[in-house]
Amino acid sequence: MVARATIADVAREAGVSVATVDRVVNGRLPVREDTARRVLDAAHRLGFHAAGLIRSRLREQLPEVVVGVLLQRPDVPFYADLTARLTATITGSRLFRGVVRADFWSVDDAEDIAARLRRLGRRARAVAVVSPDHPAVAEAVADLAARDVAVFTLLSDLPTSARTSHIGIDGRKAGRTAAWVIHHTALRPGRVGVIVGSRRFQGHESREIGFRSYFRELAPGFRVLEAVVNSESDAATEEAVVQLVEAYPDLVGVYLAGGGIAGAVAGLRRVPEERRPALVGPELPPVARAALSERLLTAAVCEPIDRLCERLMELVVLSLEGEGARLPNHVTLPMDLFTPENL
Known part of the structure; x- marks a missing residue:
């Protein structure tokens, strides 16, 4: 013993x-x-x-530090998982007693998002936010900055004059990577669909730009269609995928640049197997992992969430220590690329 x-x-x-x-x-x-x-x-x-x-x-x-977190739709598995990991990272800090104040927005209403930001900023020393780019939101971020509340944008950026730092993958590279996957897995050249959550998400916009630039430069035989906006709704995404397949017999690929992966997978299941296009998504919740395993989903180009949380905490600490000059404008994370062969 x-x-x-x-x-x-x-x-x-x-x-x-x-x-x-x-x-x-x-x-x-x-x-x-x-x-x-x-x-x-x-x-x-x-x-x-x-x-x-x-x-x-x-x-x-340890001193108590309140960190605000403003994300989209807590009913979406991706954001629920992101909230849980951010909370675990912040409350697990060995440098301060982290307290998380989380809030969520469901409708793309800039005034509502700005109001939620201001409420969080009244109680928090730092705020992490996922938001569409809108002047009302930028004004709220500037108000927080004037009160020495550091604001960190996650996944999708806001104007650099407003926030403290941005943390996320390079959207253009993510889009080009998705295009590369479709180019090399499609059975033939044809039309390619792209679905974005909102025209105001900088992250989605940069992914679409990179996606289109790849095909223009390296695969001109493919034709990228006008983007479909799904408001990150699974129901809207499911219908968008089905309608794209029905409208374009030569559809060979679909790139989902934002949320709605469960809907995209459901849409593919509704179309005949021989008509199913290659599908690249931005995340890998259980429904997408299962679809990738059975090769219904071709690949996923994802944000590395654990590294994102770690880098956020490093920047929060710098901001608390008054090291504003050492805070980077952008923290570009390496993307995670998942295929059926590396699950």
Whole structure:
């Protein structure tokens, strides 16, 4: 039977005295943060029974920081997952006691989004937001900046004069990658559909630009159709896919640049197998993963959500420390590309 770790064991492992470990465990006298961290790390390594208590003691000494999060439609699996991962990252910070204030918008109403931003900014030190680009939203972001509230745009950008930093993949490269996939998986040249969530999402616009530029430059035998706007609705996306297939017998590919992947998959299931175009999506929730596994979905060009959360926390910390000059204007993340062969 392995002996239970003692305070003396923790002290030896951390390179401190038994009295120091006792102070950290019981909170009797202040201990330097780096020393307390060494004690906590040693306690974890040894499986010390009071490791959880030490963590709680350290957390009590951290300053509380409220971070606002404004995202789209909590009923959509992608945004529900993003909310959960952002919350876990923020509340798990070892530098402050992170408190998340999350809000959501469902309708593309710029005045409503701006009002929600201002409400979050009244209570938060920093705000992360996914929003369409609109002057009313930019004005709200500028109001927050004037009150020293850092604003970080995720996935889709806003005017650079308004927000603090943007975090996301390169939209043009994502679009060109989607085009490359369709070019190399389509059985023949033909028409290609593209579906965007909104004309005001910069992220969707840049993906569409990259998508079209690839075909103009490298595959002129393909013809990219006028974009369909789906408001990131699964029902609208399903109908859009079916209508594209019915309207264009030579349709060979569809690129979904925004939300609605479950609807796109449902649409493909409604058309004859021999008429199904290659489909590239922007995310990989369970329904898309299953479709990719059965080769109904051709590929997914995705945002790396875990890396996005990590980079957001790094920038929040810099903003709290007053290191505005060190905050990058853009943080470009490497995209994740999933195919049936690398699930």
